Amino acid sequence: MAESTENEAAATEFRAEVDGILLHAVAAEPITANTKEIYKALAFAARRQLAKRWVNTQVEDRKKRARRVYYMSMEFLIGRTLDNALSALELREKAAAAFSNAGGPSLTDIIECEPDAGLGNGGLGRLAACFLDSMATLELPSWGYGMRYEYGMFAQSIINGGQVEHPDSWLVDGTVWEFSRPGTMFPVRFGGTAEHHGEWAEWNAAEAVEARAFDYVIPGHGTDRVSTLRLWKADAPAQIDLNAFNSGDYARAAEFKNRFENISWVLYPNDSTPAGRELRLRQEYFFVSASLQDIIFHHLEEHKHLNNLADQIAIHLNDTHPAIAVAELMRLFCDEYGMLWEMAWSQCRRIFSYTNHTLMPEALETWPVSLIQHLLPRHMLIIYRINLEFLAEVERRFPKDIDLIRSVSLIDEGDGNEENKRVRMAHLCIVGSHRVNGVSQLHSDLMVRTIFAGFAKLYPERFHNKTNGVTPRRWLAQANPDMAALLDERIGKGWRLNLERLQELRPLADEPLFRADFAAAKRKNKRRLADYVRRETGVMLDPDSLFDVQVKRIHEYKRQLLNVLHVITRYNAILHGLADDAAPRCVIFAGKAASSYYIAKQIIRLINDVASTINTDPRVRDRLKVVFIPNYSVSIAELIIPAADLSEQISTAGTEASGTGNMKFALNGALTIGTEDGANIEIRDNVGSDNIFIFGNNAQQVEIMRRSGYDPRAIYQGNPLLNETLNKIDGGFFSPQERRRYHDLFNTLVNYGDHYLLLADYTDYVETQDRVDGVYKVPAQWQRKAILNVAGMGIFSSDRTIREYAIDTWHLGASLKKV
Numbered sequence: 001m002a003e004s005t006e007n008e009a010a011a012t013e014f015r016a017e018v019d020g021i022l023l024h025a026v027a028a029e030p031i032t033a034n035t036k037e038i039y040k041a042l043a044f045a046a047r048r049q050l051a052k053r054w055v056n057t058q059v060e061d062r063k064k065r066a067r068r069v070y071y072m073s074m075e076f077l078i079g080r081t082l083d084n085a086l087s088a089l090e091l092r093e094k095a096a097a098a099f100s101n102a103g104g105p106s107l108t109d110i111i112e113c114e115p116d117a118g119l120g121n122g123g124l125g126r127l128a129a130c131f132l133d134s135m136a137t138l139e140l141p142s143w144g145y146g147m148r149y150e151y152g153m154f155a156q157s158i159i160n161g162g163q164v165e166h167p168d169s170w171l172v173d174g175t176v177w178e179f180s181r182p183g184t185m186f187p188v189r190f191g192g193t194a195e196h197h198g199e200w201a202e203w204n205a206a207e208a209v210e211a212r213a214f215d216y217v218i219p220g221h222g223t224d225r226v227s228t229l230r231l232w233k234a235d236a237p238a239q240i241d242l243n244a245f246n247s248g249d250y251a252r253a254a255e256f257k258n259r260f261e262n263i264s265w266v267l268y269p270n271d272s273t274p275a276g277r278e279l280r281l282r283q284e285y286f287f288v289s290a291s292l293q294d295i296i297f298h299h300l301e302e303h304k305h306l307n308n309l310a311d312q313i314a315i316h317l318n319d320t321h322p323a324i325a326v327a328e329l330m331r332l333f334c335d336e337y338g339m340l341w342e343m344a345w346s347q348c349r350r351i352f353s354y355t356n357h358t359l360m361p362e363a364l365e366t367w368p369v370s371l372i373q374h375l376l377p378r379h380m381l382i383i384y385r386i387n388l389e390f391l392a393e394v395e396r397r398f399p400k401d402i403d404l405i406r407s408v409s410l411i412d413e414g415d416g417n418e419e420n421k422r423v424r425m426a427h428l429c430i431v432g433s434h435r436v437n438g439v440s441q442l443h444s445d446l447m448v449r450t451i452f453a454g455f456a457k458l459y460p461e462r463f464h465n466k467t468n469g470v471t472p473r474r475w476l477a478q479a480n481p482d483m484a485a486l487l488d489e490r491i492g493k494g495w496r497l498n499l500e501r502l503q504e505l506r507p508l509a510d511e512p513l514f515r516a517d518f519a520a521a522k523r524k525n526k527r528r529l530a531d532y533v534r535r536e537t538g539v540m541l542d543p544d545s546l547f548d549v550q551v552k553r554i555h556e557y558k559r560q561l562l563n564v565l566h567v568i569t570r571y572n573a574i575l576h577g578l579a580d581d582a583a584p585r586c587v588i589f590a591g592k593a594a595s596s597y598y599i600a601k602q603i604i605r606l607i608n609d610v611a612s613t614i615n616t617d618p619r620v621r622d623r624l625k626v627v628f629i630p631n632y633s634v635s636i637a638e639l640i641i642p643a644a645d646l647s648e649q650i651s652t653a654g655t656e657a658s659g660t661g662n663m664k665f666a667l668n669g670a671l672t673i674g675t676e677d678g679a680n681i682e683i684r685d686n687v688g689s690d691n692i693f694i695f696g697n698n699a700q701q702v703e704i705m706r707r708s709g710y711d712p713r714a715i716y717q718g719n720p721l722l723n724e725t726l727n728k729i730d731g732g733f734f735s736p737q738e739r740r741r742y743h744d745l746f747n748t749l750v751n752y753g754d755h756y757l758l759l760a761d762y763t764d765y766v767e768t769q770d771r772v773d774g775v776y777k778v779p780a781q782w783q784r785k786a787i788l789n790v791a792g793m794g795i796f797s798s799d800r801t802i803r804e805y806a807i808d809t810w811h812l813g814a815s816l817k818k819v
């Protein structure tokens with residue numbers, strides 16, 4: 001049979017399989033089924049294969065009694081699953097052919113039916129999802145553990161220019177992707193009292209909630225092995241308040257049920273400031289306790305005792321959110337399994353490792369001692385004992401160093417008042433782990449020089465760097481099919497599993513034909529985005545203009561406002577007739593603000609007000625457009641990133657731990673305009689300084705400026721361009737109906753110290769933006785640089801990151817797939 005007829009036959013057969021599932025599992029007639037029903041049937045077809053791979057992987061690992069790694073994270077920003085699953089299962093081409101009939105929905109239409117699993121805030125949650133993809137692909141015996149939130153990241157709409165939040169009920173129609181595990185249930189207890197009886201302690205908890213497991217199968221690429229993402233749902237204990245129910249007091253019964261089940265209802269939509277509420281601590285303990293009980297249960301099935309647990313497992317703590325695991329594992333070891341404290345503690349330290357994701361002091365999690373005492377009294381005793389022994393060690397090694405003791409203690413004594421004492425969760429992680437890492441070279445260096453300096457003095461060998469990465473399967477192969485096809489044609493398909501192969505593009509940067517093909521793929525992505533933006537916002541973007549993109553959570557340190565200052569400056573230049581050699585630009589924003597973060601919400605409002613002013617000013621025409629794309633999410637990122645020419649990575653140097661959006665953009669052929677912050681520095685080192693636009697003060701200069709007193713008001717007064725720009729904002733030019741709308745925003749910059757130093761970087765930023773125009777106007781030059789960006793991104797694969805963790809942190813180097 002010729003290859004094409006063979007493919008046709010396979011497509012027909014596959015279509016018949018999906019039609020069968022439509023009939024039997026979806027109860028829909030293939031001819032009249034709607035796209036959502038077809039989506040469901042196609043997903044079921046993939047699910048079958050995933051189930052098989054999951055079972056085989058477990059059989060294999062059990063037989064080998066494999067050492068396993070467990071990645072504990074409050075957030076997994078998975079996004080959609082179907083497209084990725086079809087690729088991993090090597091069903092994608094067949095599925096595309098099976099749904100290519102005129103009249104019926106295309107595979108793309110079907111894929112776009114799927115709601116995102118938005119179980120995370122931003123970078124930290126998406127990193128966890130990329131890591132699962134890499135762990136499966138590298139064949140590590142690996143599990144993710146997290147929370148099955150009924151409501152994920154809120155949905156954002158823009159009304160009158162401002163952000164409005166709606167609940168994200170991603171589970172309303174159920175999800176095809178989860179496997180409920182009715183047998184897997186663990187009680188998680190809260191409250192009550194704890195008392196020591198000599199060596200031994202007893203916890204009389206006040207209440208217990210049931211944790212139920214739901215599994216998501218994470219397929220590897222180029223392997224039949226999979227990882228498991230196990231998410232926990234809270235259920236009221238079955239017998240609870242049967243009395244109320246039996247006596248017909250349903251309101252009371254429901255209230256009881258809610259009291260327990262609210263634990264897994266909603267993701268805290270707070271980025272970079274810890275939530276500080278009791279429910280959040282309940283969530284943290286809930287998923288940690290269930291996961292540890294599950295890990296121990298499985299270990300005992302294979303090993304019958306816990307004395308070798310540290311030889312058999314590694315547990316990774318994704319930031320401090322699961323930090324209570326250190327105390328919980330000690331409790332399980334000592335109280336439930338009778339292990340001696342010393343042995344338990346030495347295993348603990350060998351089992352845990354911890355990643356820090358932020359240096360900003362306000363984002364470091366601490367909990368009031370009183371709250372932990374109230375909710376987890378036994379754990380508070382354990383934390384006190386860990387601290388006592390730890391501080392005794394410090395005292396032994398550095399006698400009388402009171403400052404050191406104060407700085408590393410697990411307890412922040414505050415003003416000395418009992419009610420103000422707090423537990424520092426990062427310190428608990430560091431003391432309870434054998435490895436601590438930052439997420440970029442700069443961040444890891446700053447970590448040991450600043451917030452953890454005391455610990456670095458005590459345990460220098462414990463601190464490492466693991467620069468973040470992103471999965472090329474989702475962020476290039478899936479998100480940018482045209483560029484992927486071009487790469488396949490020129491350097492083969494190997495880059496999917498070995499991203500360093502992208503280096504082979506380097507010579508092609510000088511080949512006019514390749515540059516033209518590369519530019520055509522980019523143009524198509526821009527067209528696709530422009531169509532979406534027109535449908536969603538009514539704004540028309542010209543795909544031949546420069547697409548200048550900043551998409552990420554809205555936060556002062558990320559400096560979306562600096563971007564806005566440049567936009568207004570450019571607008572002013574156009575009005576003054578001084579922008580005749582500027583390249584036409586579309587400045588694109590997207591991102592969510594925490595609902596209680598007033599300044600961040602004002603920034604969104606300002607972007608929208610500036611956008612409507614500029615987009616409707618006839619003097620501007622197509623030279624400048626501004627758009628805010630609502631409801632940023634993983635799937636919208638997959639649409640936006642491949643369409644970008646310019647990637648805005650402009651955080652104040654020293655504030656963005658790594659960034660991972662920066663990597664996704666460069667991988668898709670955008671040039672970066674950025675500060676010497678986070679992984680931007682390593683991106684520059686790998687793509688070459690000539691192929692990136694770096695500007696502004698570096699971390700050291702920022703530190704000096706902040707220390708020696710910085711005067712933003714003087715900059716405002718002394719710089720006419722900036723003065724005109726800020727006066728427009730403050731004077732109500734963009735909000736004529738409410739002239740003082742942006743006075744607070746103006747004040748944070750001019751009168752309240754400009755903590756993130758926007759004004760200090762303003763001039764260099766604006767001048768660098770002008771250089772961007774100069775390069776963009778010479779397409780061959782721009783495309784050459786863009787290609788060299790892609791070519792240099794090999795090391796930013798999350799496969800590289802996971803390899804490093806496997807070898808240096810988890811002692812799993814031997815399990816890595818051989819290349």
Ligand code: 26W
Pocket residue numbers: 121122123124125127268270271272273274275319357358363439468656657658659660678
């Ligand atoms: C609810 C409390 C809370 C606090 C902080 C939730 C989430 C956070 C995270 C620290 C926010 C976050 O996503 N951090 C980002 O992590 C990425 C992955 O390492 C880095 O690339 C980003 O620079 C960092 O901001």
